[in-house]
Amino acid sequence: MTLDLTRRSLLKFMGGAVVGSVLSPLPWKLLDDAAIWTQNWSWIARPPRGPVSHMFTTCQLCPVGCGMRARLIGASFVSAWPVVGDPAAAGTLCPLGLAAAQMRYHPSRVRGVARRARAAADPAWRIVDADATTGELGQRLAACRSRGAGDSIAIVDLRPGRAMSRLYREFLARQGGGIYATAPDAWQASAAAFAGMATVGALAPAPDPARARTVLNFGAPLTAGWRGRDIVPHAAGGPRLIQVDPAATITAARADRWLPARPGSEAPVALALAHVLVFEALAADARVNALADLPHENGSTLRTVLADFAPERVAANSGLTPAQLRDTARELAAGRPALVLGVGDAGGGPLGSEEEAAIWNLNLLLGAVGPDGALGVRPADTALFDEPAGPAARSLSDIPDGSLDVLLVDGSFPGVPVSAEQLRRKLRGPDGLLVALSPYAGGAAGTPADLILPVFAPGEWVEDVPAPALAARSSYSWATAVAVPAPFALHPAEWLAQLEAASGLVVPPEGGKSGHEAELKRRAGVLQSRGSGQVFDPADGNTTDVAAMSDPDLLAGALARGARWSDKATLTLADRDVRPLGQGGGLAARWRSLAGGRADAAKPGATGSLLLMAGGGLAPAAGAITAPVLNKLYRESGLQPGSRQLAVSATTARALGLAEGKSALLTTAHGRRRVKVRFDNSLPPDVARIAAGPDPADMGDPAASADDRTDIPDLCGAAERPVWRLVRADLQEAHDGNA
């Protein structure tokens, strides 16, 4: 018997099945689940789950060292928030700090000891064997030591004054006299320029705007920044602000007086103001006269040098009228205690020793130094912590080019204004090795390096944070560990000990990780035994006097919980302990040569239709590795300029045939870079400005070509001259369609 299976019967079966399944949950459930499935693509990120907790620490992403409240979900460090009441930065946190949790997962993080052959056409990083590499490096050090060529080894410490800094110096001392160098930013350079002014002790300047009635400021966005270095605006009870700024920035527009001086005229403006003070506004003040008559150089006095800088002579080149200069000087004299801050736009590197000397001398003449002034002093970090004399710190620019076999760069600090080109030039030929102790294959240390040792990222280990340059008071805190360290990350001190062992030396107990921890504890002990200052506890917002702490380990315990020690008061200098800057060095002659302003100290024969200013960004410096989310500020919104946007006034740009948003090539005598033109009518005509701040590539975006990766310091010739904030440049439309 057979059953005749016809098409009709199959259709009947299917019809029945459809009716049956419609009467069952099958289609409805599948539809529902499919809808939910579209909400759960596997590539949609899953946030961590778990209990919420908080830890207190210190931000390590710029020298200010703000207090930070780390939010943890389970063991995951998810975000950082400001600590209300913290003395640093008035209890605020800037975008760099807010995004600190992302730094551990930065796309450019190196996941092992990485090496590249720079001579190759396409130098790519390769992960190599850690022990073999350390061994090879140790042999190099041993070879240098045996030849007696200690000065062919150098360590560049981008964040001096830490416990780690001491370990570096001791390491070099044991290696037989290597060079310990720093690469000062605008603030550090300004603080360092003060050194010759005080004739007693190792002192650092501690200007305190809170004690001033008037503040004269050269260029820095002092009331429109991220608060790290900001002062309280006059409207909120702060001092009156006189801003010297070429551009109509928000700080300039809201200042009580704005001097729209030409870029580069800082020194003549400061000297003209000093001239008016000495010869007119404060001519009857015996103290000012005594200071002005102190010996300067070659038998002259400050008074005789200043005679050449009458406002009428300076006015023409500074873009200001003599009346503006005279009024400003009178206002400063009447508004004492007055303070002059001279870091310029900090993104453009140091101002130059001539400007800094003129500015510190202006402070001196205003009586800012002394018990009634706003310019206190504090012990230098080395003096605060009783450090033994190791190799003295030198500035990176003092190391002769082509003299080093091994250059170690501490890049635990992701952003400082170091020119990659400048670091490479210090090496002796192609065999020289630039070693970066850095979590990232980028930034100041990673960009020029041949070899990267993957050290801990911020938040993964305990480090100390000394007071920033030009802080009103000494302070000290620990950046405690808030995150589980990456398995491949190295402790810098531990690796240094391995290197020392590999170079054939016996590592003493003060080396290695335990030595670093012992040094941190020793520093806490030193502060506690000094008995001065107070401790801010972020957990409850209370402040305790150190003198009231009985247990000798109490301060170390508080620091480990994220507390901050700060000195209550600063020291003051008596007039007999100060002298005007400029003894020797032909400063008066250099001042006179700058009377027309610092326009172009570039290569001879360099021309350019534009005056290019470096600066205008709030990020600490060029070559900064910053968190991917900061692309929101630098790429997506364009709120912060970043180093791909060239700001220029609409009139100037149109005269060059450039429209807003156009891709253009910016050429100087030192290099060129592709930029995007942004109209900024706050800039004077024929002046362009580019931030030395981060580039989207520093936030994990791929870079397109070499023209996109030229550092701003290198573009401005930082490898060849110490003052690189101004340079002549040409701008023309880029026609390669690669915008």
Next chain:
Amino acid sequence: MNDNDGDPKPRIEIIPTTNPEQERSARRNAAWARVWPLLGLSAGLLAGWVALPFFLYGHQEQPLAFNHAVHTKDAGMTCDNCHGFRADGSFAGIPAVKACADCHSEAQGTSKAERRLVDEFVTPGREIPWLVYARQPDNVYFSHAPHVRRAGIECRRCHGDQGLSTGTPVYQFNRISTYSRNIWGPRISGGGPNPWDSMKMSDCTDCHRERGVRDHCLMCHK
């Protein structure tokens, strides 16, 4: 037109086949013709009600056998001894292995599960990778505090008699949506006989409506 009236036209007579086998077959096919749709219907119903749950849900064993009853009855513990609130008001859910270690730093009894707890989790300090029956998706916000602390709803209202269970049921997950079967409920049509059998959005809104709580999307979604 009527076929039966006396029409003079010659009548066309359909002569039935004489083959009895063919006749039977035709009759059978006619019967099947009525059965095919019914067969399809029952196949469809079977697929939806029986086969679907079989194929839709995957099964996973819990990492450790846990007996609630031993803790609540024999040891006299209550729910909040282990499932408590944290200081910030959030609910701790399944306790960390540290809480187990408070009592089980060493084995108290002789059960195999307890020995495994001590050897594999407590001693090495490893968290137990429990599969959570009540886990809601990432876009759902639920907080125990307003329900338990403010409204005084018993644990049992949503979780049933978990506290009396003697073992860990097999964790079933939806292969498409990836969620636990306990969200949808044991019945393939959703829910079950008890109010705690399912944890769908409609369960939340029904209860809110019953209690006169204002509903708003952002109250339960994030």
Next chain:
Amino acid sequence: METHSKATVCYAMVIDLDKCVGCGTCNVACAIENNVSVPPPEALENRGLTWMRTQRVDNGKAWPDHRTVTVPIPCQHCEHAPCIHVCPVTAVQLDESTGIIGQIPTRCMGCRYCMAACPYHARYFNWFDPKWPEGLQDTLNPDVAPRMRGVAEKCNFCHGRLDRARELAAAEGRPAAEPVHYTPACAEACPHGAITFGNRLEEGGPIAALEKKPEAFRLLEALGTAPKVTYLSREPWIRRIGLSRLDRVRGHGDGPEGA
């Protein structure tokens, strides 16, 4: 019994433009709190996601008389929100117990009517899959669900923080859900104290007082949307920016005194 009374809470924000310097801290704090992803580098400029957009507006004059103001623009949480009425799938809702306009991404079908309807350009669309660099998902905030490609999103006054505050209030045994005090990420992070957030209906509270000041204004008041975000400025030219529409695409639109 948990019931919300309409009359007690209406969250509102006041932004003092004389204090704002356009530093972008609010923008980043918001992105971190709310898991706002960064679109890929090849994305067009107007396809970013910024719940707290900061618009730069100038007075249209050349140096040295040039002046700039930066205007942070979160969702304005309008009392009469155009986005609610145009949404075909009810993915946008006004919570009458808090005044917050909620956007439910899982309900959104991506038609972008709400974006066209919003006069403040406060809504953003996920043109790309929200991707984070490897490992970075470990730093996301569990209080806010990550979105997916093809849905709109916007500021909800940090509802995740409100949820946490409500949870704490309930755990502490406070009888009613409202009012609770909390601070959105932007207001917490603003280094210049330009953002004040609170309950508009709180008697003697800061918001009600600030909203009554003579320098207060709202954006596009003539449209009748009744925003819950109020701006303050003593400068008349800045107060006039509320009269005209601000361009969404980044750039430096000519101000009210512009040519």
